[in-house]
Amino acid sequence: MKVLFATDGSPEDQQARHFVAAASWPAGTQIELFGVMAPVALAVSGELLDRNARDFEHELDYLATSLPRRDATVTWRDAVGQPADAIAARARAMEADLIVVGSRGRGPLATSILGSVSAGVIDRAPCPVLVARRARTERIVLADDGSVGAATAAAFFDEWPIFGETSLQVVTVVDVGRPLSASDDAPMLYSAGERLYIESLDEERERARQTVAARAKGLKPRARTIKTCIREGAAADEILTAAHDFAADLIVMGSRGHTGLARFFAGSVARQVLLGATCSVLIARGSAQLVREREHPTPFGVVALA
Numbered sequence: 001m002k003v004l005f006a007t008d009g010s011p012e013d014q015q016a017r018h019f020v021a022a023a024s025w026p027a028g029t030q031i032e033l034f035g036v037m038a039p040v041a042l043a044v045s046g047e048l049l050d051r052n053a054r055d056f057e058h059e060l061d062y063l064a065t066s067l068p069r070r071d072a073t074v075t076w077r078d079a080v081g082q083p084a085d086a087i088a089a090r091a092r093a094m095e096a097d098l099i100v101v102g103s104r105g106r107g108p109l110a111t112s113i114l115g116s117v118s119a120g121v122i123d124r125a126p127c128p129v130l131v132a133r134r135a136r137t138e139r140i141v142l143a144d145d146g147s148v149g150a151a152t153a154a155a156f157f158d159e160w161p162i163f164g165e166t167s168l169q170v171v172t173v174v175d176v177g178r179p180l181s182a183s184d185d186a187p188m189l190y191s192a193g194e195r196l197y198i199e200s201l202d203e204e205r206e207r208a209r210q211t212v213a214a215r216a217k218g219l220k221p222r223a224r225t226i227k228t229c230i231r232e233g234a235a236a237d238e239i240l241t242a243a244h245d246f247a248a249d250l251i252v253m254g255s256r257g258h259t260g261l262a263r264f265f266a267g268s269v270a271r272q273v274l275l276g277a278t279c280s281v282l283i284a285r286g287s288a289q290l291v292r293e294r295e296h297p298t299p300f301g302v303v304a305l306a
Contacts, residue, residue, distance in 0.1 A: 001029040004096040006087045009059040013102035018135030023162040033076040036086045084120030099129045130282045141248040146211040149254020153284035168223035170212045171242045176232045236272035250280040
């Protein structure tokens, strides 16, 4: 397994470092610490730039040597550029299976792993991205809409040993948007629309029930305990509320999703979850090594993971 840990060495990055240090990585895992110094104004002196660069390199070297080795090898590399672009490019170059980032940075002369940068990394990344806000992953919420993106997220949870034995809650969200309000001119039209709305909502609720039940059944051998949860409302808000109520350490979700239910794997919703969560967030994307081509049954038919 190849892991790219994008860090700036700041105190705000501490939880991400704790996660990388504590995770049960598979034997032979290669972890690369990657630091990006953002471009600075020309007014900054060359001497100051050189000194900051040396300090940054020393800090990366110290962090690399201080991480527990066990069955993993740890190296480091630095670069100058726009953080999101540089991190995504490095992940492609090393064929990373996972990118780990913190959620905050420390200014213009170091990597700004802020929410916007984390979101930018996710938009560009060729592999899953974990925004680490907590060291542990004992309680996990898996957001599921029955889509290929959700199946990919579930496959990562199922296959990655870094999660160990966890308490899992599978959550899906039903969009309950109301039909147009009745008017004096078209009461019969509104009545017909209301009936269609109720029928459609009942279908979506049943689809949601099947979705979480099928996913929970498939993942039952992997989790210590497993629960299902169906919520109704705005997708991002409901996922965040479910994570809060479950005291989740980690939210796992895909980056794109199904057109039914709440459509909650559209990039904007994933971004809202990323920026609104107080726990870690894993956005699953395709990985050639860990998502093998296999058939995965869902209530919507057979989805081939790739």
